[in-house]
Structure formats: structure tokens, C-alpha cells
Amino acid sequence: MEISQAGRECLGEDAFYDAEELESYLLAQRDSIWCLRSAESELVGYVILLALKPATVERIRSGQIRFGRHILATDIEDSIDDTDAVYIAMIHAVVQDDAVRLKLGQALLRRVMESHEKRRPQLVLARAGTHAGRTRMDGLGFDRFGAAPHIEATFTDKPEFVREVERRLFIQRRREPGERS
Numbered sequence: 001m002e003i004s005q006a007g008r009e010c011l012g013e014d015a016f017y018d019a020e021e022l023e024s025y026l027l028a029q030r031d032s033i034w035c036l037r038s039a040e041s042e043l044v045g046y047v048i049l050l051a052l053k054p055a056t057v058e059r060i061r062s063g064q065i066r067f068g069r070h071i072l073a074t075d076i077e078d079s080i081d082d083t084d085a086v087y088i089a090m091i092h093a094v095v096q097d098d099a100v101r102l103k104l105g106q107a108l109l110r111r112v113m114e115s116h117e118k119r120r121p122q123l124v125l126a127r128a129g130t131h132a133g134r135t136r137m138d139g140l141g142f143d144r145f146g147a148a149p150h151i152e153a154t155f156t157d158k159p160e161f162v163r164e165v166e167r168r169l170f171i172q173r174r175r176e177p178g179e180r181s
Contacts, residue, residue: 003033003046006094011129017048017069017089024073025050031079031111036103044097045104048089049111051077052125057085060125061146068127068151080115087151088126091133099175105136106172109165116156124161125153140164 007016017025025032029051036045050068052060056075059065065075068089077083091108093100116122126142127150128134137152141160145153154161 002043003035003048006043006046007090007092010092010094021069022048025076028073029076029078029080032076034107034111036100036107044095045091045093045100047091047104047108049080049108050075050087050089051080051083052085052087053077053083054085057123057125060087060148060151063147063149066148066150080111081118083115084119084121085123085125086112086115088124090129102168102171102175106168109168112156113165121155121157123153123155125151127151 004017004019004022010016022033025048032048032050034047034049035043038044050071052071053075056065056071059075065071068087071087071089080086088108091104093104112122112124124140124142125145126133126137128137128142137154139160141154141158142152143154145151156162
């Protein structure tokens with residue numbers, strides 16, 4: 001898979017999902033991976049968002065699951081809309097472009113909030129992979145999650161999360177064609 005190769009080039013051979021792992025996620029959860037492509041159909045970024053089963057959340061909370069790579073296809077639900085917890089496995093802009101990063105972040109937050117509005121507040125889990133990722137997680141209100149050594153959590157109704165969603169919507173509206181800044 002193109003995503004697996006892009007991730008391996010960025011993170012290294014041992015740190016990223018292989019094509020078989022990604023395919024197993026897609027077979028288990030139809031909406032687990034989204035791609036952003038250029039006008040020329042080149043991959044410019046992608047998101048991997050896993051819908052977690054309640055037992056998986058408890059295994060993360062207890063520290064049994066330490067990294068996203070330890071989440072298996074059998075640990076995830078059929079859809080983000082079928083769960084109260086999601087794990088942000090990866091947000092990766094393949095090209096170094098702020099507009100791509102913004103679109104990926106907005107797509108992720110929009111999808112999580114759609115599920116939040118259909119059900120109830122979502123538990124959002126993630127692990128900071130970079131300094132920039134750590135900063136974005138802090139802005140969304142991520143904090144320790146039980147005994148989990150590397151994975152943190154926030155909720156979609158947490159004030160920091162709501163403010164960040166509103167801030168990104170404001171930025172998006174300002175950047176839309178035909179509108180004045």
C-alpha cells in the first residue's frame with residue numbers, strides 16, 4: 001500500500017504499519033483510513049483513526065496496550081459511529097505543506113465531532129509522535145489515561161477540544177475562496 005510506504009519512509013521500517021496491518025484495519029473497520037490526494041492524484045497525506053471496542057479501551061487504560069501498533073484488527077469496531085472511543089493512530093502530511101496539515105487536522109476533527117453529535121462525547125486517545133504533535137495534543141486537552149505509559153486521552157466535550165474545533169473552523173472559513181480575510 002502507498003500509505004505503508006510513505007509511513008515507512010517518514011518513521012522508519014520498524015516504526016510504521018506494514019501493508020498487511022493496514023489492510024486488516026480496513027477489513028475490520030471500513031472508515032479507518034482516509035487519504036488526501038493532490039489534483040494529480042498523488043498521495044499528499046492520510047489519517048488512520050481506529051474505532052475501539054470497550055475491552056480495548058480498558059486494556060489501554062491498564063497499560064496492557066502501550067502503543068498504537070499493539071492495537072489489532074480484532075480490537076476495533078466496525079465504524080467510528082459504533083463506538084464511544086477512538087484512537088488517532090496517525091496523521092501524516094506526506095508533503096511538507098501547512099495547507100495539507102490543516103486539511104488533515106480539520107478532516108479528523110470533523111469526523112470525530114460527527115460521531116460525537118450522533119452519540120455522545122467521544123473519548124479520543126493518541127500518542128504524541130513529534131514535538132508538533134505534542135503541542136497539538138496539549139491544545140486539545142490530552143492528559144494521562146489510567147496506567148497507560150504512552151497513550152493519552154481527551155474528550156470531545158472538553159473545553160480545550162471544543163475551542164480547538166472552533167478555532168480550526170474559523171481558520172477554514174477565512175481560507176475559503178471568495179471570502180475576505
